[in-house]
Structure formats: C-alpha cells, structure tokens
Amino acid sequence: MAAKHKNVSFPNWHPNFTIQATLPDVKVVRTGFLVNFVALTFPVLLIGLILVDWMDAQGLQQQIETRKQLLEGAIVENKKNVEKSKEFDIAAAKLNDVEGFLSGNLDELEVIVAIAESRPKAIALNNISYSEMQKKVGKKMVLAPRITLRGVLKGTSADEVSMLDEYKATLKNLPVFAGILDDVTLPEPTQDIDKDLSRFSITIDLKAADE
Amino acid sequence: MLKPSTKGLFVELSEYSLLAARTSRLKPPFTIEAVEECTLTDDKQIDNWLGNFMGLNKGQFCIGVCGVYPPNRLIRRASLENPARAKDPAFLPDYLKQQFKVDVATHSVAVLNAAGGSEFNITKGFSRELVFCGAPTSEFQTLQDRLVSFGIYPERIELSTVSLLGGLVSYSELKERTAPTMVLEIASENAQVLIYQGNQLDVARPIPYGLNSMYPIVQKELGLKDEASARKLFTSNTFDFTEMGGVLLKKLLKELQASTGFYEVQTGQTIGEIFLSLLPDNLNWIGSTLSRTLGVDVLVPEYGDWLQSHSIEVSDSVDLLNLGSRWFGLFSLMGNFNENIEHNKKK
Numbered sequence: 073m074a075a076k077h078k079n080v081s082f083p084n085w086h087p088n089f090t091i092q093a094t095l096p097d098v099k100v101v102r103t104g105f106l107v108n109f110v111a112l113t114f115p116v117l118l119i120g121l122i123l124v125d126w127m128d129a130q131g132l133q134q135q136i137e138t139r140k141q142l143l144e145g146a147i148v149e150n151k152k153n154v155e156k157s158k159e160f161d162i163a164a165a166k167l168n169d170v171e172g173f174l175s176g177n178l179d180e181l182e183v184i185v186a187i188a189e190s191r192p193k194a195i196a197l198n199n200i201s202y203s204e205m206q207k208k209v210g211k212k213m214v215l216a217p218r219i220t221l222r223g224v225l226k227g228t229s230a231d232e233v234s235m236l237d238e239y240k241a242t243l244k245n246l247p248v249f250a251g252i253l254d255d256v257t258l259p260e261p262t263q264d265i266d267k268d269l270s271r272f273s274i275t276i277d278l279k280a281a282d283e
Numbered sequence: 284m285l286k287p288s289t290k291g292l293f294v295e296l297s298e299y300s301l302l303a304a305r306t307s308r309l310k311p312p313f314t315i316e317a318v319e320e321c322t323l324t325d326d327k328q329i330d331n332w333l334g335n336f337m338g339l340n341k342g343q344f345c346i347g348v349c350g351v352y353p354p355n356r357l358i359r360r361a362s363l364e365n366p367a368r369a370k371d372p373a374f375l376p377d378y379l380k381q382q383f384k385v386d387v388a389t390h391s392v393a394v395l396n397a398a399g400g401s402e403f404n405i406t407k408g409f410s411r412e413l414v415f416c417g418a419p420t421s422e423f424q425t426l427q428d429r430l431v432s433f434g435i436y437p438e439r440i441e442l443s444t445v446s447l448l449g450g451l452v453s454y455s456e457l458k459e460r461t462a463p464t465m466v467l468e469i470a471s472e473n474a475q476v477l478i479y480q481g482n483q484l485d486v487a488r489p490i491p492y493g494l495n496s497m498y499p500i501v502q503k504e505l506g507l508k509d510e511a512s513a514r515k516l517f518t519s520n521t522f523d524f525t526e527m528g529g530v531l532l533k534k535l536l537k538e539l540q541a542s543t544g545f546y547e548v549q550t551g552q553t554i555g556e557i558f559l560s561l562l563p564d565n566l567n568w569i570g571s572t573l574s575r576t577l578g579v580d581v582l583v584p585e586y587g588d589w590l591q592s593h594s595i596e597v598s599d600s601v602d603l604l605n606l607g608s609r610w611f612g613l614f615s616l617m618g619n620f621n622e623n624i625e626h627n628k629k630k
Binding site for chain 1: 285391393399400402416417418423424427428431436438440441442445448449450452615616619620621
C-alpha cells in the first residue's frame with residue numbers, strides 16, 4: 073500500500089503520497105546519467121574481462137598444442153637416443169673388455185705367441201678368449217683374468233688324448249705365466265669318433281692384479 | 284535544478300485554486316513570510332507566478348510540502364472486529380477490496396489509527412478503529428506531475444482532507460472544545476462528511492452529491508438557458524444564493540441530517556460545530572445555510588494562537604484575519620501533530 077512511497081513512516085495525520093520514483097533529478101550536478109553509465113560500465117567491463125580470459129585461454133591452448141608437438145618429436149628423438157645409448161653400452165662393454173685385457177699384467181701378444189708356439193702339432197686352436205671371473209680372495213671379491221683355449225686334437229685314443237695333459241703341463245710351465253698363474257684346468261674332451269677328433273677346452277686362470 | 288535556498292513553500296492545490304505560503308524554513312519553528320492565492324486558469328501562468336513568489340530562475344525548483352484533493356480520493360473509517368487478523372499481510376488489502384472496493388494494486392492507501400492519526404503499525408500497538416485514506420495512484424501521479432510543472436519539488440504530497448483533520452483536531456484541543464465537530468468538504472462531483480471528537484475521527488462518509496448537482500436546480504429556479512450559464516452564475520460572485528440555499532442544498536442536507544442523526548443516536552453526543560473546507564469565499568452562503576438548517580455553529584478558525592502553539596510565527600505583512608476557513612488546509616500542512624497539546628499550550 074504505502075510501500076510504493078519512500079516515506080512509509082509518517083507523522084500523525086500526515087501520510088505522504090509522493091511518488092519518489094518519478095520525481096525529476098534536480099541535483100546541482102545531475103547524476104541520474106551515472107546510473108546508466110554504471111549500468112553500462114559493469115557489463116562492458118565484464119564482457120572485456122571474459123574476452124581477455126578467452127583470448128588467454130586460446131593462447132594457452134595454442135601453446136599446449138605446440139608443446140604437444142614438440143613433446144612427440146622429443147619422444148621419437150629420445151627413443152633414438154635410448155637405442156644409441158644401448159648400442160653405446162654394448163660397445164662400451166666390449167671396449168672395457170679390451171681395455172681390461174690391455175691394461176692387465178699380461179703382454180697379450182707374448183701370451184698368444186707363447187700359447188701358439190707351445191702347441192703340439194696334433195692340436196689345433198680354434199679360439200683363444202679372454203675374460204674376467206669373480207673370485208673371493210680372503211673377504212674380498214676380485215676380478216681375475218681367465219684365458220680360455222678351445223680347439224681340437226687329432227685322434228681319440230688314450231695315448232693321443234694324453235697329449236692334452238702334456239699340453240696342459242706345458243702351459244702351466246710357460247715362462248709368460250710365471251708368478252701370475254693360478255690354475256690350468258682341462259675338462260674331459262669330447263670325442264668325435266667319425267672325424268677322429270677330440271674337442272677340448274683348456275681354462276687358464278690367472279691371479280688378480282691385487283692378489 | 285533546486286534553488287539553493289532555505290525558504291519553505293507550502294501549497295494546497297484544489298479544483299478551485301492554488302493556495303501558497305512562503306516560510307522562513309520548511310520545518311517549524313519558522314515564520315510565515317507571505318501567503319497568496321493563484322487561480323487555476325493557466326498552468327503556465329502558475330509557473331511564472333510561483334517563480335515570482337519564491338524568487339526562482341527559469342528551470343529552478345523549490346522544495347515544497349503540498350496538499351492535494353485527488354478527484355477519487357478515499358477517506359474511510361473502519362472498526363476491526365478482530366484486530367489480531369491485521370497481522371496477516373493479506374488481511375488489510377482484502378479488507379479494503381471487500382469493504383470499499385479499493386484495489387491496492389492501483390491505489391496508494393495509508394492506514395491511520397482513528398485516534399490521534401498515527402500510522403497504523405501492527406508492531407507498535409494500534410487501536411481497532413482505523414482510517415483508510417488514499418486515492419488511485421494515477422491521480423497522485425497526475426497531481427505530482429502538475430506540481431513539478433509549476434516548479435515545485437514535492438517533499439511531501441498529502442491528502443489535504445487528512446492533514447486538515449489533524450489541524451482541526453489540534454485546534455479543538457487547544458481551544459478545549461469537547462463537542463463533536465462535523466467537517467464538510469464539498470467538491471464538484473461529491474462531498475465528504477467527517478465527524479471527530481477529541482482526537483478521534485468517528486465518522487468518515489462520502490456523499491454522492493457535489494456542486495454539480497446544484498447547477499440544474501439553479502438553471503430551473505432562475506430560468507437560465509443551460510447548465511453552463513447556471514454554473515457561470517454560481518461561481519461568479521454576482522448573485523446572492525442565500526435565499527435559494529435551502530433548495531440547492533436539499534439533497535446534501537438530507538444526507539447530513541442522516542449522518543448527524545445516526546451519530547447523535549449512537550453516541551448520545553450533539554454535534555457542536557460544523558466546519559466547511561475547500562469552498563471558495565463566494566460560496567460562504569453554504570455555511571450559513573447549513574448552520575441555520577442543522578442548528579449548529581460554523582467553526583471560524585482563529586489562526587494566530589493555534590499557529591503559535593505549533594511554533595509558527597506570522598509576518599506582519601500577513602493579515603490572518605482576512606484568511607477564511609479555506610486556508611486552514613494550507614496551515615494544517617505546517618503543523619506537527621505528534622506533539623502533545625499540553626506541551627503546545629505551555630509554549
């Protein structure tokens with residue numbers, strides 16, 4: 073009822089029926105337009121902020137796409153690098169073997185020549201390999217060099233096979249191994265009767281460098 | 284733009300004229316510096332007239348307290364059988380619709396306690412005797428627009444009938460008049476009869492006859508060619524209608540006698556005085572006819588001490604003795620009727 077009017081409360085016998093909403097703006101500096109200005113400014117600011125946010129989001133989206141492409145490229149590159157790294161690890165292991173062999177107490181060439189010259193004529197060496205074997209010395213685990221000879225002996229008879237024992241004894245006494253030899257082992261050779269050959273493998277274990 | 288001035292302006296706009304008072308301030312205590320009446324021939328002319336009266340430049344507004352008489356104004360008294368029901372916000376709008384066919388969606392209505400005229404407030408305590416007053420909002424809007432077009436920025440727009448009632452109640456208290464007083468407000472289309480005693484409004488009743496109902500009788504009695512001629516003669520102040528008063532006021536008197544008779548039977552009190560508001564000076568014969576016929580005195584206000592009791596002084600240039608009853612509405616806009624009458628008497 074009277075709520076349509078600003079002054080709901082009134083003095084006795086003086087109810088006020090002024091309709092404030094339709095009164096003119098009579099301020100010295102009219103401020104009515106400010107209402108419109110404020111009403112316009114807020115939506116414009118809001119739209120501006122939303123637009124800036126949207127543009128930022130678009131920029132970020134583009135950055136994400138670019139980074140994704142870079143990442144995919146990097147993954148391929150990384151795979152290649154990992155493969156190369158594996159190859160390198162394999163090559164490095166071989167190199168380490170060679171380096172270990174070369175950096176040991178042995179004169180390799182002298183060892184090979186000594187082994188080859190001490191060989192009886194009935195024995196042919198197919199392979200001479202060098203490796204390092206773990207070995208417990210006291211409470212310590214150390215790497216000790218091992219030379220493995222693989223070859224064949226002509227003949228399968230006991231007399232002929234005994235030649236291997238003789239070769240084993242010869243190897244033990246080679247001057248090149250003097251002071252560094254640990255043991256020489258000769259497992260039972262395998263005989264190829266058809267070809268009249270005995271296949272054998274002789275292991276020469278040397279002492280470790282700090283043994 | 285508002286005129287940078289501390290002067291106050293009080294205006295009463297009726298269908299007959301515009302009464303204005305310039306005061307030293309807008310709220311008492313103040314001095315009435317000048318009073319003037321402006322006829323309502325041309326609103327543009329009123330704009331110029333008010334500019335001179337208040338010293339306004341073109342386009343300037345001055346703050347004013349205004350009393351108006353909307354054509355379809357409503358002043359009704361009601362006794363609530365169960366005041367507690369008024370706590371329901373829907374109760375009073377429904378009551379208005381059912382009792383007075385007034386829709387609050389289209390009307391601006393205020394609710395007052397019939398005793399003292401304070402605002403009806405369910406939380407502050409109230410009586411079961413209420414006064415509903417207001418008018419269609421569109422009529423208030425039209426009148427407000429009109430006042431604004433005169434250069435007035437209305438701080439308050441009041442129903443003059445209600446503020447006048449407050450003024451009369453305070454006047455009777457000051458003068459220690461205890462008998463019931465009847466207030467008659469005659470407009471063109473209708474009339475309103477109010478009866479108050481002490482500080483309480485006892486009767487508020489519309490009468491469907493106004494001055495327009497008298498023109499056919501004037502035409503017939505004087506043998507005039509049409510009602511327009513009768514109207515012109517009626518308002519021209521060139522003919523004494525005192526002799527014809529009884530005939531012209533016959534219908535109105537019948538209604539008044541019914542109201543006073545019913546009131547006197549119900550309360551056992553006799554109407555002591557009658558006060559006629561709103562009417563221009565040339566229709567003073569209506570007061571004397573009613574007084575004679577109803578057998579009650581016409582209340583002729585003495586404004587001086589009453590205004591003083593409300594901390595209102597009057598400049599020497601204002602001759603209160605020449606201001607008749609119709610100025611009471613304007614002066615009533617100035618008074619603060621919240622103050623205790625004893626306090627006012629001590630002043």
